[in-house]
Amino acid sequence: MNFAEYVITGWVLTGVVLGGYWLWIEQRIRRAERVRDPE
């Protein structure tokens, strides 16, 4: 693949940013739900 360093960086970066953002949201939702409804 030509320009592989740019292409792979772009795809990996997109995955990390979007995946990281989703995980951050889920972690905070879980924490907020735990505080609201303690067992």
Place this chain on the structure above:
Amino acid sequence: MSDRLLKPAVSKTLGWLSLGSLIVLALFGLWGAPPDAVQSDAQRLMYLHVPAAWIAYLAFGVTALGSALWLWPRTRATVWDRVAGASAELGVIFTALTLVLGSLWGRPVWGVWWAWDARLVTTAVLFFLYLGYLALRRIPASPDARAKRCAIAALIAFVDVPIVHFSVNWWRTLHQQGTVFNERLDAKIHGVMAFTLWFGVLAFTLLYAFLLDRRYRLLALDEDREEREVEQAIAERVGALTP
């Protein structure tokens, strides 16, 4: 007042659909689609850059719509302020991705990471405008006062969206004109490459809908917690004053 935008089962299904479509997009974007005759494999970044830009437009459009619905007295409801806030954050993330992916593509194809080009500059302005909007949402105020000033700011910031889109027609730019939505509506992409691009738009739209629902849920939980903390503080103050 609902603290969810979608039913949990619908949200979960949307999440799995997003994941599945993103995997298919990666397969086509990295292997299925042929290299471009001019740009070679650098073209593979376009299968992310273009959908990210589309989602940025969509997200800021939803923010503007939510803001207008909140400002209109007949439709005013907390749900619209939350939708606007959640969508703006997604818009900022997708605009940042658009800029970074464009820069990664620009280096091998244009020979530069950045150019002071109308499309690039107006997109950077868009990013900073909505970053300011997100900062505005964080300034402490009563829910109504915050929603009102944010709604006005969102509608003002949205003026930049058509400027970004038409910048390639209004000014002479290094950035190419629209590949699909150009002045003649004459698509300059065909076959597997066109399919991959459209599939990318679909996959990112599904992901946007899923993330919007999750971010909305988090906003609702945060606002609920803030409300309970205020009520608790008032109760403690009243208790302390009562002999």
